[in-house]
Amino acid sequence: MAAVAQCVRAALRPRYPLLSFSLRTSPRLLCIATQQKNTGQNLEEDQSQSQTEQKVEPSSAEKMLMEEKAKLEEQLKEVTDKYKRALADAENVRQRSQKLVEEAKLYGIQSFCKDLLEVADILEKATESVPKEEIKNENPHLKSLYEGLVMTEVQIQKVFKKHGLLRLNPVGAKFDPYEHEALFHAPMEGKEPGTIALVSKIGYKLHGRTLRPALVGVVKDA
Numbered sequence: 001m002a003a004v005a006q007c008v009r010a011a012l013r014p015r016y017p018l019l020s021f022s023l024r025t026s027p028r029l030l031c032i033a034t035q036q037k038n039t040g041q042n043l044e045e046d047q048s049q050s051q052t053e054q055k056v057e058p059s060s061a062e063k064m065l066m067e068e069k070a071k072l073e074e075q076l077k078e079v080t081d082k083y084k085r086a087l088a089d090a091e092n093v094r095q096r097s098q099k100l101v102e103e104a105k106l107y108g109i110q111s112f113c114k115d116l117l118e119v120a121d122i123l124e125k126a127t128e129s130v131p132k133e134e135i136k137n138e139n140p141h142l143k144s145l146y147e148g149l150v151m152t153e154v155q156i157q158k159v160f161k162k163h164g165l166l167r168l169n170p171v172g173a174k175f176d177p178y179e180h181e182a183l184f185h186a187p188m189e190g191k192e193p194g195t196i197a198l199v200s201k202i203g204y205k206l207h208g209r210t211l212r213p214a215l216v217g218v219v220k221d222a
Contacts, residue, residue, distance in 0.1 A: 106164065106207045113165050116156070117204055117212060123153040124202070160204070168203030168214045170196050179203060181213040185220040193221045 127149045135143050157167070168179055173196055175182065180196065180203065188197050196216045203214030 107209065109163065110206055110211055113160070113163070113204070113206060113211060116160075120153070120156055120160070121201070123149060123156065127153060164207040165211065166205050168205060168210075169199055170203075170214055170216065171199050172196065175216070175218050179205070179210050179213055180216045180218075182218045183215050185218045187221065188219045191219040193219050195219050 127146065130142070130146045130149075135146050137143070160166070170176075170180060175194055175196055183200055186197075187193075191197050195218070196214075197219050198217035199214055200217065201215035204211045
């Protein structure tokens with residue numbers, strides 16, 4: 001220790017004569033200063049380590065805030081999902097309602113059309129019952145009546161077509177249970193089985209939907 005004090009005094013004598021004098025008078029001052037310096041460094045290291053631990057380990061308040069944030073995010077997700085489902089349900093209801101309204105516009109007249117079909121049937125039978133050979137200039141009254149019936153029948157078919165009501169006269173077509181009603185099945189030469197050979201009553205479709213099936217006779221295997 002004496003050697004260390006001597007070296008320090010030699011190094012500090014030119015610049016700090018007072019400090020050299022103090023060391024000469026009290027050689028223990030160097031040890032005390034060194035201990036104080038080490039103690040300060042240890043305190044700084046302890047404070048730094050404590051701050052680091054505080055940063056690494058969050059406080060209880062921070063944990064509570066993080067848990068509350070997670071709960072709120074989960075609630076937000078649930079509310080968003082419910083909102084999206086509600087929007088989808090509302091859109092489905094709107095589309096169904098719109099479809100029902102459109103169908104009501106298209107098919108709301110079907111009861112009225114069914115009643116008019118009976119009138120069309122009567123006109124058709126009336127024109128078919130008139131013998132063609134009797135329609136001549138020698139019978140002007142019968143000829144005028146027949147022509148009037150034909151014109152009425154043509155006009156009523158135009159009105160039907162305007163409102164989407166079309167005739168079904170499926171002679172020679174394949175039997176379709178959605179459009180035809182079979183009155184009988186009979187074998188017929190030269191006719192393919194399953195086809196329609198006779199139409200007893202004309203059918204009608206309203207905007208593609210069968211309003212009245214055609215009454216037909218179907219060919220079957222011999």
